[in-house]
Amino acid sequence: MNRIFRQTYSYWFLLPAAIIYTVMFLLPTAMSFFFSFTRWTLTDWEFIGLDNFIMFFQEQSLRIGFQNTLIYAVVTCGFKVVIGLVLGVLLTSKLRTRNYLRSVIFFPTLISTIAVGIAFSVMMHPTEGIINAALGWIGISGPDWLGDTRFALLSIAMVDVWKGVGVATVIYIAGILAIPTEYYEALQIDGGGLWHRFWNIIVPLSRPATNSVIILSFIGGLRSFDLVWAMTQGGPGFTTDVIASIIYKQYQGGFYGLATAGNVILFIIVTVLAFPLYRYLNKREVDL
Known part of the structure; x- marks a missing residue:
C-alpha cells in the first residue's frame, strides 16, 4: 500500500x-455540445437534433462572417509576425533606450480591449477624430475609417495589431536572445554585415x-469578437461581422x-484550421 502511495504521490499535486480544468473547461465544453442539439432557455430544454446547425448555416450573414473571420485572422497574424520580428530585432540591439521601448510596446497589451475599441472609435471619427484631423494638417482628406465598407474591417484589424504586437515582440525577443553568440562571431569572421546577420541567422x-x-495570432484572429463589437458591432451592415459577432x-x-x-x-473551425497549421509549422521546424 505504501509503495503504491509513493508511486502516485506526485500525481496528487495535479488534482487541484x-x-x-474539468469544472471550468471540460464540463462546459461537453454541455455546449449537448445543448447545441436542443432548444433551451434558462429553465427548460427540448431536443431538436441537427436543426440548430441547419439554421445556423442558413444565416444570411454567415458567408460574410466566414470571409471576414479568415481575412481578419490572416491580416492580423501576418502583421504581428512581420512587425514583431522587426521590433524584436530592434529591441535586442544595443539601443540605450531598449528597456524603455520594450515597456512602451508591451503596454497596449495590458489595456482592456473594450477600452481600446472605444478609444479608437473616437479617434477614427470621420469629422471629429484626431486621425483625420492629423491627416488634414498635411493636406490629406481621411476616409470614414469605420463607416466605409472598404476600410472598416482592415481598420479594426490594424487596431488589433497595435494592441497585440507587444506579445509577439516579447516572444521574438526571447527567441532572438536564445540564439548562441557563436553564430554571430562566425558571421563576423566571414565578413557578414547586418543584413546577413538578420537573414541568415536571426530569421531561421x-x-x-x-x-x-x-499559432497564437491566427487562433486569436479566428476567435476575435470584443474589439469588433466595441468598434462597429458588425457594421456598417454586415461588413465587419465575424463568426463570433453573429453568434452574439x-x-x-x-x-x-x-x-x-x-x-x-x-x-x-478553429480546431480544423489551427491544428494542421500547428503540425505543419512543427514539421518544418524539425526539418530545419
Missing part, C-alpha cells in the same frame, strides 16, 4: 488543477518564436440553442 534560428506567434447577435435575440450550435461550429 485537474478539478479546476528564431523559427520556434515565429511558429508560436503565428443570436444570443441577443434569445436563440440560445442556435447560438450554442454556432459556438460549437466555431470551435470546430
